[in-house]
Amino acid sequence: MTVSLWWLCVPCIIALFLVLRFLNAKTQHATAKALSNPVCWAIVLTAAMLVALKLPYEPFAEHSKVLSWLLEPAIVALALPLYQQFIHVKKNLLLILISCSLGVINATLVASLICYFFAAPAQLSASLASLSVTTPITLLVTESLGGIPSLAAAMVIFIGVLGAIFGNLIFSLINIRNAQAKGVAIGTACHAIGTASLISDQPKAGAFASVAMALSALLSAIIVPILYPVIQHVLV
Amino acid sequence: MKYLISSVIILTCLAVAKFLTALLESSFPAPLLGMVLLLVLLLTGLVKEQHLKPTASPLLNYMPLFFIPAGVGIIEHLGLISQNWPLLLTIFIVVPLTSVLLIGAVIAYFKGRENDS
Secondary structure, eight states: OOSOOGGGHHHHHHHHHHHHHHHHHHOOSHHHHHHTOHHHHHHHHHHHHHHHTTOOHHHHHHHTHHHHHHHHHHHHHTHHHHHHHHHHTGGGHHHHHHHHHHHHHHHHHHHHHHHHHTTOOHHHHHHTSOOSSOHHHHHHHHHHHTSOHHHHHHHHHHHHHHHHHHHHHHHHHTTOOOHHHHHHHHHHHHHHHHHHHHHHHOHHHHHHHHHHHHHHHHHHHHHHHHHHHHHHHHHO | OHHHHHHHHHHHHHHHHHHHHHHTTOOSOHHHHHHHHHHHHHHTTSSOHHHHHHHHHHHHHTHHHHHHHHHHGGGGGHHHHHHTHHHHHHHHHHHHHHHHHHHHHHHHHHHOSSOOO
């Protein structure tokens, strides 16, 4: 093909995402809303299209650079919601801070142990070390650990959908009705997608989830790059 | 003008963070350091929320768009995934489950299982 059609990828991604987001906003049922997550489907459909048309990833990445480049300032801008949430919870900050740290440490530790028992290659265990955090942060942290960012991102998104669907069931099984406990647990473990599912039907838990999600973004960025090499050092 | 000011604040934080990580030869991701810098500026009151909003709000609103290309990169690793699916499935279930149980239990221990109000 002499005339390149790659310039189409950015407008196509934007259009696809906006349509999916619109459809998702129209969805009322909680489970259907979680399952129709626009980011998840935008990635799946774009990936499926490339595979079906036997198109290579490299030129695609090259031509969608504009979008990837904007991710960096967007991550810096995450300081704003983090700051807004900070002011909300001064009263409970210590307990939430400790809980979020435990959640982040637990995710890295459990994933590393499972990888160890499965004798997974190093690249794979590095890809699975930072799953208790929102997707843009996991991309960066995973890259700095030498893992595969896209794999980590996919896992994080799927975990979010899982939490949005089964979160309430788990809390009723372990007999917890406290909004703070539910919110912080879901916000830390299942980030944006889990949090969105709480905000709609349990606003109080949803508010705690937003705080926990923001905090675990910061905590993951600090804890995981230090903790992961230590765990690897002990296990190997 | 307001867009210019907020863009300059965000890009300056990013640039300073990039400079620092390069200077210290650190593998710490520069955008994350930039986020921490900006948070400190907000907490100390050097930067006000309303100065930041014009650019920050649309950036945050459309952030999912910016990581779609990275996510699509998964097609380069389909072989690795199909070879290791039992591991991935185990992690997919066990990691969030243990985190939710741990955090739920810790907070319920201090705050009780019921709503306090």
